Amino acid sequence: xQTGKLVGALLIAGAFAxxxxxxxxxxxxxxxxxxxxxxxxxxxxxDMALATSASATAVAAxxxxxxxxxxxxxxxxxxxxxxxxxxxxIQVMPGxxxxxxxxxxxxxxxxxxxxxxxxxxxxxxxxxxxAILYSGNNIVVENFLITKYKGNAIMGQAGNNFEIxxxxxxxxxxxGIFPQLGKNGIVEHNIISGIEDAAIYVGMSDNIHVAxxxxxxxxxxxEIENSRxxxxxxxxxxxNTGGILAFITPGLPIKTTSDVIIRNNxxxxxxxxxFGAPGSTVAGxxxxxxxxxxxxxxxxxxxxxxxxxxxxxxxxxxHDNAANTTLDPESDPAPDEVVLLDNTMVNNGxxxxxxxxxxxxLNFTTGNPDIVRIGVxxxxxxxxxxxxxxxxxxxxxxxxxxxxDAVDTYLLDTPVxxxxxxxxxxxxxxxxxxxxxxxxxxxxxIGPPIQMIQALYMDNPQxxxxxxxxxxxxxxxxxxxxxxxxxxxxxxxxxxxYVLSRTN
Amino acid sequence: MNRSQLGAVAVGVAVVVGLSTMxxxxxxxxxxxxxxxxxxxxxxxNLKWAAPEDPFASELEPVDRGFKLAKHCPPSxxxxxxxxxxxxxxxxxDSVQGRGVGGTQTSLPANRDGFSPQQIDxxxxxxxxxxxxxxxxQSCASCHQPDKGFADGKALSVGATGAVGTRSxxxxxxxxxxxxxxxxxxxxxxxxxAQGPLYAANEMNxxxxxxxxxxxxxxxxxxxxEQAFGVGGGITLDQIYTSLAAFQSSLISLNSRYDQYAHGNxxxxxxxxxxxxxxFRSFVARCSECHQPPLFTNNQIAVIGTPEPAxxxxxxxxxxxxxxxxxxxxxxxxxxxNIAKTAPYMHSGVFDNLRDATEFYTKxxxxxxxxxxxxxxxxxxxxxxxxxxxxxxxxxxMKTLTDETAKPQVPVTLPSGLExxxxxxxxxxxxxxxxxxxxxxx
Numbered sequence: 001x002q003t004g005k006l007v008g009a010l011l012i013a014g015a016f017a018x019x020x021x022x023x024x025x026x027x028x029x030x031x032x033x034x035x036x037x038x039x040x041x042x043x044x045x046x047d048m049a050l051a052t053s054a055s056a057t058a059v060a061a062x063x064x065x066x067x068x069x070x071x072x073x074x075x076x077x078x079x080x081x082x083x084x085x086x087x088x089x090i091q092v093m094p095g096x097x098x099x100x101x102x103x104x105x106x107x108x109x110x111x112x113x114x115x116x117x118x119x120x121x122x123x124x125x126x127x128x129x130x131a132i133l134y135s136g137n138n139i140v141v142e143n144f145l146i147t148k149y150k151g152n153a154i155m156g157q158a159g160n161n162f163e164i165x166x167x168x169x170x171x172x173x174x175x176g177i178f179p180q181l182g183k184n185g186i187v188e189h190n191i192i193s194g195i196e197d198a199a200i201y202v203g204m205s206d207n208i209h210v211a212x213x214x215x216x217x218x219x220x221x222x223e224i225e226n227s228r229x230x231x232x233x234x235x236x237x238x239x240n241t242g243g244i245l246a247f248i249t250p251g252l253p254i255k256t257t258s259d260v261i262i263r264n265n266x267x268x269x270x271x272x273x274x275f276g277a278p279g280s281t282v283a284g285x286x287x288x289x290x291x292x293x294x295x296x297x298x299x300x301x302x303x304x305x306x307x308x309x310x311x312x313x314x315x316x317x318x319h320d321n322a323a324n325t326t327l328d329p330e331s332d333p334a335p336d337e338v339v340l341l342d343n344t345m346v347n348n349g350x351x352x353x354x355x356x357x358x359x360x361x362l363n364f365t366t367g368n369p370d371i372v373r374i375g376v377x378x379x380x381x382x383x384x385x386x387x388x389x390x391x392x393x394x395x396x397x398x399x400x401x402x403x404x405d406a407v408d409t410y411l412l413d414t415p416v417x418x419x420x421x422x423x424x425x426x427x428x429x430x431x432x433x434x435x436x437x438x439x440x441x442x443x444x445x446i447g448p449p450i451q452m453i454q455a456l457y458m459d460n461p462q463x464x465x466x467x468x469x470x471x472x473x474x475x476x477x478x479x480x481x482x483x484x485x486x487x488x489x490x491x492x493x494x495x496x497x498y499v500l501s502r503t504n
Numbered sequence: 505m506n507r508s509q510l511g512a513v514a515v516g517v518a519v520v521v522g523l524s525t526m527x528x529x530x531x532x533x534x535x536x537x538x539x540x541x542x543x544x545x546x547x548x549x550n551l552k553w554a555a556p557e558d559p560f561a562s563e564l565e566p567v568d569r570g571f572k573l574a575k576h577c578p579p580s581x582x583x584x585x586x587x588x589x590x591x592x593x594x595x596x597x598d599s600v601q602g603r604g605v606g607g608t609q610t611s612l613p614a615n616r617d618g619f620s621p622q623q624i625d626x627x628x629x630x631x632x633x634x635x636x637x638x639x640x641x642q643s644c645a646s647c648h649q650p651d652k653g654f655a656d657g658k659a660l661s662v663g664a665t666g667a668v669g670t671r672s673x674x675x676x677x678x679x680x681x682x683x684x685x686x687x688x689x690x691x692x693x694x695x696x697x698a699q700g701p702l703y704a705a706n707e708m709n710x711x712x713x714x715x716x717x718x719x720x721x722x723x724x725x726x727x728x729x730e731q732a733f734g735v736g737g738g739i740t741l742d743q744i745y746t747s748l749a750a751f752q753s754s755l756i757s758l759n760s761r762y763d764q765y766a767h768g769n770x771x772x773x774x775x776x777x778x779x780x781x782x783x784f785r786s787f788v789a790r791c792s793e794c795h796q797p798p799l800f801t802n803n804q805i806a807v808i809g810t811p812e813p814a815x816x817x818x819x820x821x822x823x824x825x826x827x828x829x830x831x832x833x834x835x836x837x838x839x840x841x842n843i844a845k846t847a848p849y850m851h852s853g854v855f856d857n858l859r860d861a862t863e864f865y866t867k868x869x870x871x872x873x874x875x876x877x878x879x880x881x882x883x884x885x886x887x888x889x890x891x892x893x894x895x896x897x898x899x900x901x902m903k904t905l906t907d908e909t910a911k912p913q914v915p916v917t918l919p920s921g922l923e924x925x926x927x928x929x930x931x932x933x934x935x936x937x938x939x940x941x942x943x944x945x946x
Contacts, residue, residue, distance in 0.1 A: 082770070102782055104608050104770065129786035135607030151787030157797075158599065158606025174787045181599070181606040206600055228601075251882070253605045253802040279869060280883045326807070326880055327830040421596055428582070432591035436579040437759050437909030445579075446909065482761075486769030487593075504576075 032383050035402025038300055038339060040259045042229050044412065058161045058186045058209075059138045060415050064089050064109050077101050077110075084108055086136075092120035092144070100124075103134040106418075112143035112167075119168065124149030131172065134159050138415065142166050152178045153192075156185070161415040165189050174277075175201045176218070179208070181254075184412045188212045196275055197282055198223040199240070202230060204254040207410050211235065219276040220245055220285065221267075224296070226254045229410040235265045241274045242285040243267040243309065247294035249281055250319055250328030257296035261404050262304065267291060269308040284323030286311045286353045293335050295319050302341035302404055306348060306370075312356060313348035313388075314340065318375030338380035339399055345370045345388055356391070365391045427494030430487055431502075435495065438481075441504050447481060450502050457500060464496035465489070570724045571629065571919055573622040573731050578754045579910045587618040590680070592758050593767050594798050604681070605796040608766040612758075612798060615680040616694060619750030622732040627751025628912055629728065630744065635718050635920035636702060637664040638709035644701065644748070646925050647673040650911050653845030654755065659813060659853025667706035670819060672853035675846045678839055680753035681799055687835045687851045689805050690825045694749035695742075712741055719744065724919035751912075757841045758798070760907035766797065773904055780901025783894045789865070790884045791898065800840035800905060806882045807834040810850045810864060811872035818874055819852060830880045833873070844903045858899045866890040 066087030069080045073095030080090050086107035094115050099122070103110070110132070112120030122131045122144055130151040132141055139156070140163045146153040153169040156162055156179035163186045169176040171194035179185050180203040191214045192199035199215035201223045202208050208230040214237075215221040221237035223245040224230045230246075237243040244267055246260045267290045276283035285292060288310030293299045294317050306313040319325045319333035349356070349368035356372050371382075373392035381399035382390075421429070438446035439453070457464040469492055471481035484492065577588035597609045604613025619627075630636060634643045642664040648654040654676035661669045671687050679685070685697035701707040702715065719725045719739045730736045733743050762781075764772035773781065785792040796802040805822045807830075812818060822834035835851045848854070849861035864872070866888050873879050890898075918924060 100782055100786075102778075104765070105768070129783065129788040133782065133785065135609065137609075155787060156607075157785060157792070158608070158610045160598070178787065181610070183598075183600055204600055204605075249883075251804055251806070253603050253796070253804060254601050277886050279881055279886065324880075324883065325830075326805075326834075326882070327826055327828040328804075329826065416598070426596075429591045429595055430593060432582050433580055433593045433595070434759055437907075440579075482764070483769060483771070486764050486767040486772065488768070 031386070032398065032402065035383070035400055037406040038261075038302075038341075038401035038404045039406050040229070040261065040300075040404070040410075041298065042259050042410065044410070047412075058163050058184050058411055058415060059107075059140060060161075063087065063107050063138050064140075066107075071097075073097065081105075081108065081110075086138075094118040094120055096121045096123050098123050098125055098128065100128050100130055101132045103132070103136050103139055106136040107138040108134075108136060109140040110142070111140065112145070114143050119143065119145040121145040121147070122149075122153075123147055124172065126150065130155050133157065134162070137161050137418070139163075140165070144168070145170070147171055149173055152176070154178065156180055156182050158182060160184055162186070163188075168192075169199070170194055175199075176215070177201070178203065180204055183207055183416050185209070186211075186411065190214075193217040195219065196277060197280060198245070201225065202227050204252060205230075207412055209233075209409055209411050214238075216240060217272060219272070219274055220282045221270065223247070223282075224257065224260050225249055226252050226257055227260070228256060229259045231261045231263070231407070231410055233261070233264045236268075237265055238268040238270065239272055240270045241272045241276070241287045242282065242289040242292050243270040243306075244290070245282075245285075245292045245294070246296040246299045247281070247292065248296055248319070248331050248333075249325070250295075250331040250333070251326040255328070255331045258298045259410070260296060260298070261300045261302065261407060261410075262291060263300070263302040263404060265304045267304055267306045267309065267313075271308070271310050279324060281322075281324050286315075288312070288349075288351065288353075289315055290348060291315070293317070293338055294322055295331065295333050295335050297332075297336045298339070299335065300339040300341060300401075300404055301343060302339075303343060305344045307344070307346045309348045310351040311349060311353055312372045313343075313345045313370040314372070316371075316373040316377055316380075316392075318377070321375040334376040334378060336378040336380065338377055338396075339401060340371065340380075340382040340396070341399060341401065341403065342383055349389065360391050363391050365389065423490060423494045424498070426491050427496075427498035430491055430495040431498045434484070435499065441502060447478060448475065450499060454500055454502070457496070461493060461496040461500055464499065465492040468492055468496070570727050573728060574625040575621050577621050578624060578756075578912065580756045580758070581617065581754065583621065587620050588624060588754070590615055590617045590756065592756070593763075594758065604799070605802050607797060610798055613681050613683075613803065616749065616753040617680065619746070619753065620732065623747050623750040624754045625751075626728050626732040627747035627749070627754075629915055629919055630747055631751050632915050632924060632926075633918045633920050634922045634925050635722065635918070636708060636710060636715065638711070638714065639664055640920075640922055641925065642708055643925055644708075645914070647701070647707075648676050649926050650908075650914060651845075651926075653677065653842040655846040657847065659848045659856070661707070663704070663706040664709045665706070669706050670816075671851050672848065674838060675842060676752050676755050677757040677842050678799055679755065681803070682836075683803055684805070684836055688821045688825045689836050694752050695745040698745045698748040698752075715744065716741060718920075722919060728919065754910075755912070756910050757907045759909055760841070760905050762901075762904040763798075763907070765904075773901075776897060776900050777904050780897035780899070780904075783890070783897050784901050788888045789890055789894070789898060790886075790888065791865075793884050794837045794882070795840050800843075801837045804837055805831060805834045806837050806884075807831060807879055808865075808885050809833055809870050809873040809879050809881050810852075811854055812852050813854050816852060818877060821851065829878070832877070833879045840902055841905050842908060844906050845908070858902055859895060862895050862898050862902075866895070 068089040071077050071080050071092045078101050089109040092112045126148050128149055131146045131149045132154045135157045137160045139159050142165045145168045147170045149172040151173055152175040153172040154177045158181040160183045164177050166189045169192040174197045176192035176195045176199040177187055178201045183206045186209045188211045193216050195218035198220035199218040203225045205227045210232045211234045213235045216239040219241045221240040221243045244262050248257045271288045274287050290306045290309035290313040292315050316335050348370045367389040370388035371390040381397045383399040441450045468484040473480040577583045581588035582591050594612045597611045599606050599611040631644045634640050647656045647661045656673045661673045685691040691697040702710050729739045761772045783789050794802050820832050822831040848856040855861040869885050
């Protein structure tokens with residue numbers, strides 16, 4: 001942690017805050033009992049136009065209608081992934097495996113078999129990079145024990161509709177579970193420890209549910225970063241440097257975090273010495289931070305037990321007061337519309353950092369801080385503020401909400417569907433996007449002109465579709481055409497028909 | 505090509521168009537047939553096919569009739585009522601928040617398109633014409649050569665007057681998707697960008713007055729601009745910038761072997777290349793965290809702390825653009841598409857091969873930051889401790905990102921009559937001009 005930087009920045013902010021709030025006097029506490037239910041302001045139906053009933057899964061029930069492959073110790077899991085088709089399930093029997101598994105196809109269910117407590121174990125032996133990488137949609141990863149990888153245990157890159165469940169991850173380097181750039185996913189019932197960044201890190205994603213996980217002995221427990229519509233609930237987050245984080249990292253291509261509900265978690269004793277990599281955002285987190293909200297908007301903190309976090313129970317900050325952040329004119333640095341509902345807070349801030357002490361001094365606040373706010377935060381509120389020792393919250397209004405009961409889940413009612421493309425459009429786009437690089441209607445480019453192809457296949461689109469899947473060298477003066485079998489059968493036929501229908 | 509050669513081609517054109525199209529296709533299926541074909545317009549070694557109409561290259565007419573601009577869009581574009589619109593298989597996919605970054609099957613970010621075929625083709629002539637430089641010695645293509653990935657193979661580019669610049673010419677492939685142009689991100693549109701090199705003293709060294717005067721005074725350009733913009737009465741600066749933007753936005757490279765893999769042909773890459781992809785996107789190397797698919801850039805500024813070539817002062821980069829010390833030494837994340845073609849690498853070309861450029865990232869966070877300089881290094885610049893063979897694998901993978909099928913033709917003859925300053929060796933990729941004998945007589 002670059003303490004020097006944080007100190008300077010915090011002191012300046014503190015002076016500002018002091019000047020701002022001195023004029024307000026204290027009055028008798030207003031005890032809130034009623035209030036409306038928070039709705040998050042997110043209209044799911046508008047997003048998907050598919051609202052039916054809420055589901056507890058991210059993957060459609062009928063996704064895995066393929067066959068089940070069984071992998072035994074000594075076999076390669078990846079070898080099976082390679083031959084598996086979308087819809088298949090891969091069962092991995094207990095025992096040790098040491099490989100990197102990558103899934104660049106849709107709808108694969110990768111499930112470890114647990115027998116009498118013995119798990120399918122992925123061991124990176126300190127030399128392999130990541131355990132499981134996926135870029136497909138509808139991926140499920142369950143029941144593994146993952147340890148000793150240098151990178152991440154489970155990493156998603158742009159897969160939608162994922163479920164990562166019931167894994168045990170021990171000492172795997174950077175992130176335990178890291179779904180990135182995905183929509184509609186669940187991370188639940190995992191036990192993760194010994195991670196030098198975040199145990200669970202949801203990055204640049206939408207519609208996420210993180211629940212019933214135990215995360216400990218890591219730099220950050222659970223991070224929701226540059227993501228929207230996420231619920232973090234019923235997790236046990238203890239003995240990390242920082243417990244639960246909702247923030248915007250500036251400089252990423254997706255610029256916002258908003259609508260995050262953090263509720264019903266145990267956020268306990270997150271006092272672990274910070275062992276984050278130099279320069280990482282989490283390396284700037286003071287040890288003893290329960291909940292950290294940085295620049296994220298519409299974050300609700302409700303009904304958590306937040307105890308024993310020595311710096312503060314909840315810290316709310318903007319980018320200007322945080323270490324290790326870059327400048328990004330497209331990111332709003334302020335955490336706005338933060339909603340602090342009732343939380344059970346005890347024994348926080350008992351050994352806080354000098355910057356917070358200075359801030360308290362400037363605000364004539366004494367005691368151990370439960371909640372610290374630094375920098376700009378607009379339109380934020382707190383419920384039953386008299387219960388806590390706070391600094392920087394005087395312009396927070398009293399919340400009109402009392403709970404988030406109206407929001408069950410932000411998972412989509414039906415999973416993100418593959419994009420619907422009219423078969424005719426499919427043929428046209430494949431033709432224009434791929435074929436025209438080598439073929440023009442009348443002229444020679446790399447391949448023969450379309451007119452010549454039409455003369456050969458005019459009444460035989462299927463023949464052309466078959467040819468492009470598996471071309472053979474036909475003309476000595478032209479290079480052999482590369483296989484187009486990555487296009488599915490329907491697309492190949494559509495593009496064949498389109499090619500044969502061209503008139504210019 | 506000089507005028508008399510051109511005349512010979514023109515004669516050939518007349519012969520070609522006198523015959524029916526289908527007859528031509530039947531007549532010339534092989535090299536052997538071609539070499540003896542009565543219709544061969546010129547006996548160039550690489551001439552294989554005399555096309556009666558080329559769909560996207562411009563139509564070169566007999567000199568006295570001027571240049572007629574293409575009426576078809578370049579490869580990957582569809583002509584709609586909005587102009588030439590990009591079509592790509594990536595349009596089958598989605599991306600979070602529509603930002604066009606992600607994994608294998610992710611949609612593209614928003615792009616510039618909608619220019620007319622004529623505007624694109626006019627931009628091509630302007631791009632290759634040294635008339636645009638102050639002394640007529642240099643075209644845009646001097647530093648953005650099609651055969652060199654639209655870079656120039658030099659560490660630092662050299663301007664029309666021989667002045668050596670301070671940065672390496674960036675590739676133009678897929679610049680249609682960029683929201684920030686120049687290494688330091690100081691321009692936000694292709695039109696704005698075009699004005700930089702045109703008027704910089706150490707680049708093309710022209711000025712707006714002379715540029716307009718030379719184009720308006722040219723025999724062919726006023727007619728060509730009228731074809732492209734539908735209005736006469738003199739060429740305007742905006743029309744010049746629009747044409748250059750139109751041409752640049754047509755330089756699309758999205759059909760590499762990697763792309764075939766991404767769309768589902770897992771045989772398109774060999775085992776080494778797939779292993780390279782996995783190191784590339786691993787959270788140890790973290791290359792793909794900034795060089796994010798499908799464009800292999802996330803369009804952001806990053807401070808990574810590369811060294812300058814010996815004797816060169818530190819380039820503060822985006823610090824100047826954004827007036828923020830946090831961005832000292834920050835540069836735009838460049839695309840890695842066609843990266844194998846664009847050595848040397850980094851903003852000042854300090855690495856002359858991909859291996860060295862890759863190794864930079866594992867030599868220690870901030871190892872090349874000069875003593876006493878504070879840099880807010882990007883959080884993904886860390887110490888991944890990559891093995892030698894992993895560096896080799898990453899390089900192997902990057903080489904699968906080459907796709908130059910849409911490489912445009914270099915005009916053999918320019919409207920200015922000036923010599924083309926660069927020579928294309930692209931015959932294997934694209935039809936040479938002499939083959940593009942067109943339906944010039946309508």
